Structure formats: structure tokens, C-alpha cells
Amino acid sequence: MYRIICAMLVFLFILVSTDTLHAEENDDMYKKRMELYKKTEAITSIPWYYFAAIDQYERNIQKDVPSSQIISISFEPVKWFGPGNINNKSETAITIFNGIGRDGNGDQKADPKNPEDILYTMGQYLQSYGYSKEDIKIALWNYYQRDLSVQSIMDTARVFNKFNGIELTDRVFPLPSNYNYSYNNTWGNRRGFGGLRIHEGTDIFADYGTPVRSSTYGVVELMGWNLFGGWRIGLRDVHNIYHYYAHLSKYKDGIKVGQIIKPGDVIGYVGSTGYGPPGTSGKFPPHLHYGMYKDNGYSEWSFDPYPYLKKWERMDKSKK
Numbered sequence: 001m002y003r004i005i006c007a008m009l010v011f012l013f014i015l016v017s018t019d020t021l022h023a024e025e026n027d028d029m030y031k032k033r034m035e036l037y038k039k040t041e042a043i044t045s046i047p048w049y050y051f052a053a054i055d056q057y058e059r060n061i062q063k064d065v066p067s068s069q070i071i072s073i074s075f076e077p078v079k080w081f082g083p084g085n086i087n088n089k090s091e092t093a094i095t096i097f098n099g100i101g102r103d104g105n106g107d108q109k110a111d112p113k114n115p116e117d118i119l120y121t122m123g124q125y126l127q128s129y130g131y132s133k134e135d136i137k138i139a140l141w142n143y144y145q146r147d148l149s150v151q152s153i154m155d156t157a158r159v160f161n162k163f164n165g166i167e168l169t170d171r172v173f174p175l176p177s178n179y180n181y182s183y184n185n186t187w188g189n190r191r192g193f194g195g196l197r198i199h200e201g202t203d204i205f206a207d208y209g210t211p212v213r214s215s216t217y218g219v220v221e222l223m224g225w226n227l228f229g230g231w232r233i234g235l236r237d238v239h240n241i242y243h244y245y246a247h248l249s250k251y252k253d254g255i256k257v258g259q260i261i262k263p264g265d266v267i268g269y270v271g272s273t274g275y276g277p278p279g280t281s282g283k284f285p286p287h288l289h290y291g292m293y294k295d296n297g298y299s300e301w302s303f304d305p306y307p308y309l310k311k312w313e314r315m316d317k318s319k320k
């Protein structure tokens, strides 16, 4: 019996300690990253939030990012060292071979695996276009050659700047907990209207006029009428996830495309709009359709929001 209790205690201890260790590691990681971004700002005069946003974008498009990875920006060896230069890390050699790798930490080597060198190199690249918002946008366009990537990075930079940080982990359930609502996991159900489609989201049933809140930090990307979604609004968060809210009765006054949003900000009200020309309403019971879409740098696809909704609902309850 004693042995069993001992084993259980050891097991509990491991559970508790690994859990707290994990949380500390995360906080520590945010701090380390922020220090690196600020340091690079000091030596390049490019604001820290651009480095933070590019780094975040890179992390989100990678698969299986190791938890120890501080900076996710990376350069192809041929770009870093220059064509024909076989891993010679001296800045002189790299410059001769037209590589872009630079030494950011002053150890006389431009190392493509060193976070300070990577960020400094990115800073030098951005600097070569100039310092204005437009200059940075052009630099990013030439780097990624994709509008959505540029927009996502520029918007994330604005959000980081506005909230003066990168640790934006707060989330809320889209409907306030003091209103009546109900939802089930309807992911992948068949839809009749408009031909055979599968249901890309979760329907949260609630009364007309129930406030709809943003679940995350982000920027309003799209508003207006959609044949299926009625009055809908789309927000992109700092993890480059697109959040889609549909069938609204109306938008919150003053909400507009490009606006920065934080969790809990009201963006509209539950309705039953859609399935017809602009203004069509009442063809189904009032509900919020909530969809989430992930972008991998090439294409976007929807994934099941239900587990996240459950989690955010629990987070809301634990706040009281």
C-alpha cells in the first residue's frame, strides 16, 4: 500500500512539475524573443514589431516547430552565403558572393543558425528598401511574393505594436456567457442549399440580437454580404488564422475593415441572414456560424473550431 501511495505521489509530482515547467518555458520564450527583436531594432532602426510579425508568420507556416526554437525566420543557404560560396561564414566572403547573411552579434561570423545574425540580416534586407511602412511592405512583397503573406505580417505588426507585446494569449467565447445559447459539433455535416457542401464551422444557436464578440486579437479583414453567410465578418488573428462570423442581423456601429480588435470586442449581433440576395433573413433559426481557416503560406483550409470553442468557454467561466 505504502509503495502504491509513493508511486502515485511521484507520478503526481511529475505531472505538476512538468506542467509548471512548460508554462515557465513559454513565458521565458516570449521574453527571449522580445529581447532579440528589441536588440535588432536598436541596431537597424526597424521597429521591433516587424521582426516579431515576420517571425510569427514563419513559425505559423512551419510544421512541428521544436519548442526550443527561438526564432523561426530562416534563409536558404544559397541566399545566405551566395551562389558558389560553400559555407564560408565571413561577411567579406559572403558579400563577394552576393549572399545576404550578416553578422549581428559581432563574433565576425554570419551564422544562418544564430538568432541574432538571422534577425540582423532580415533588418539589413528591410533597411535596403527604406524605413516607411510602404517601404517595408514592398520589401516584404519582394520577399514573399504573395499578397496574403504581406497583409498578414503587416496586420500582425500593427496588433503587436498597439498592444505593445507578443504574448497575446487571451481568448473569449464568441457569445457572452450571460446569454442563452447552445451548440453541438456539426463539423462536416452536409448542407443542402447551393448544392452539396460540407459544413465548415460550428453553429451557435442564440436569440436575435445576442452580441457577437471577437474571440481573439486580430484585424478585420472582410465585411459585407455573402450569398451563404449573409452579413458576415472575417478577422485574421496574429497566428494567421482567419475567423469567420456569419448570419449576423447587423454589425456593431463603427466596425470597419482594417480595424484592430481584441478578445471580447463586440463586432455584431446574432441574426439569420443569408441564403438569398442582400437582406434575405429568416430562412433558418437565428444562429452564429463560426468558422476557422488556417493558412500555410500557399493555401487556406478550414478546420474544426468546436474544440477551441469548448476551451474558450471554459476559459470564460474560470475568469469569474
Ligand SMILES: [Zn+2]
Binding pocket: 199, 201, 202, 203, 288, 289, 290
Ligand atoms: Zn453554420
